[in-house]
Amino acid sequence: MVRAALHSSRPLYKRWYLWTLLVLLIGYIVAVVLHWDDRAELWVQEWTQNSAQRKASIWLPDYKAVIDGKHLPGMEGDEASDITYHSGTRTLFAVMGKNPYLTELSLQGDVLRKMPLNGWKNPEAVTALPDGRLAIIDERQHQLTVVKVDADTRELNIADFASFDLGPSTDQNKAFEALAWDPHNQRLLLGEERPPALFSLKLGSDGQPTGEKQRLNAPDLDMRNLSALAVDPRTGHRLLLSADSHLLMEYDEAGKQWSFMTLLGGMNGLKDTIPRAEGVTIDDEGTLYLVSEPNLFYVLRKQ
Structure with a gap:
């Protein structure tokens, strides 16, 4: 009877063993795809940062949402693609990708004005330049345009600029989607969406892009795609946003990771997960502003 009982228990044990292996394998694959292993490593790195190092960085773990998913009225079908802080007007400028608007x-x-972008096909990135003008990337047309916007501007025509x-990208359908002004080095930073990559581009004396874009030597960007870029005017650190990874990461100029923020519900004061974060910017006081498709607006401040 003992032998019979042992014999009958073996198939159950084998099934349990196989199911356990399958669950562990699936868990491992999910962890690699979602970069949970890398997140765990970065969490450990964050814990070892002392207070002085934290003060010298943006330090994303200390940020909390103070405006959480506000709907931008009348833009439900426009698809918010990027946002930038304009220090001259102390306002924000956002581009809409599906129906081209600034x-x-x-x-x-609060929406102050909505300006059609005539001639743009798919504006995906925008940044404010030090002279007050705006630079806009059209991902579909693979071009960057510097425009002037004043208080009387009601629409913009690409033929006027x-x-x-x-130039070409590794994946022409997932090309340049991120743009930021780097005040510490007086240059533009550009980012390819997939595979994520960073480039720099200088402006000439006439304020127009000059020369060839230069690829930046940096470690692999630890994200599934790159949606947007921002540069902190205080520290010079870069913010890299990934919609696919639900992640905002802080890097220094050398490519070292300093901190990160997961854009999931329940984290950093967010009630719900940011559905598709496409734009990020930071003002001169360190306040973060994000936009998500279709028309959601977020503000996060350091507590």
């Missing part, structure tokens, strides 16, 4: 917002996410050809 929208000016207050720091609380010079455009710079950004």
